[in-house]
Amino acid sequence: DQQVKQNSPSLSVQEGRISILNCDYTNSMFDYFLWYKKYPAEGPTFLISISSIKDKNEDGRFTVFLNKSAKHLSLHIVPSQPGDSAVYFCAASPPTASKLTFGTGTRLQVTL
Amino acid sequence: NAGVMQNPRHLVRRRGQEARLRCSPMKGHSHVYWYRQLPEEGLKFMVYLQKENIIDESGMPKERFSAEFPKEGPSILRIQQVVRGDSAAYFCASSIGGNTEAFFGQGTRLTVV
Numbered sequence: 001d002q003q004v005k006q007n008s009p010s011l012s013v014q015e016g017r018i019s020i021l022n023c024d025y026t027n028s029m030f031d032y033f034l035w036y037k038k039y040p041a042e043g044p045t046f047l048i049s050i051s052s053i054k055d056k057n058e059d060g061r062f063t064v065f066l067n068k069s070a071k072h073l074s075l076h077i078v079p080s081q082p083g084d085s086a087v088y089f090c091a092a093s094p095p096t097a098s099k100l101t102f103g104t105g106t107r108l109q110v111t112l
Numbered sequence: 113n114a115g116v117m118q119n120p121r122h123l124v125r126r127r128g129q130e131a132r133l134r135c136s137p138m139k140g141h142s143h144v145y146w147y148r149q150l151p152e153e154g155l156k157f158m159v160y161l162q163k164e165n166i167i168d169e170s171g172m173p174k175e176r177f178s179a180e181f182p183k184e185g186p187s188i189l190r191i192q193q194v195v196r197g198d199s200a201a202y203f204c205a206s207s208i209g210g211n212t213e214a215f216f217g218q219g220t221r222l223t224v225v
Binding site: 004034036041042043044045046049089091098099100101102103104105 | 116118143145147153154155156157160167168170171203205207210213214215216217218219221
């Protein structure tokens with residue numbers, strides 16, 4: 001049972017344009033959400049997080065939106081840069097547990 | 113401030129041998145998590161530890177796998193009698209507290225031959 005889903009395994013975006021990565025979850029107990037970026041042969045790097053009391057969090061080029069009623073979150077990267085090419089994982093946790101449940105990842109390719 | 117340190121980065125074991133994976137959390141972090149990533153899959157939670165205590169081991173296989181986080185020294189993930197299906201990347205993460213950002217190490221890639 002995949003509680004966190006990233007339905008797009010890959011995404012290609014031109015440099016300078018917006019990248020939108022999507023994530024859906026099924027467990028209504030999740031209240032804390034994170035995005036991680038991962039390069040090959042490296043560990044995931046924390047990007048940005050959002051708690052369920054907010055619907056938007058922004059950090060530089062990265063913005064995460066949370067729609068609790070739809071159980072959907074998205075990561076926007078504006079403007080996209082070639083160095084953003086990586087696999088992006090969304091993750092979630094409920095308030096009573098610290099473990100993260102990860103999606104299967106979306107591979108972003110930013111082209112010149 | 114060094115990040116989460118895992119060693120070894122690569123580990124090759126023959127079937128039936130033991131694998132020991134080590135993780136030193138970031139300075140000031142007392143919460144450690146182990147995750148496993150199989151090829152072409154996301155990361156799967158295995159175990160959550162605080163110093164000298166296992167808090168949540170709901171993701172650990174019932175047999176052959178164990179984890180510890182002693183008062184002194186790194187956290188250890190131990191896999192006894194490894195099988196080919198144990199081949200994966202094992203990531204350790206640490207955090208200051210529960211439900212805060214967890215920072216990951218570079219992982220240990222275990223290959224069972």
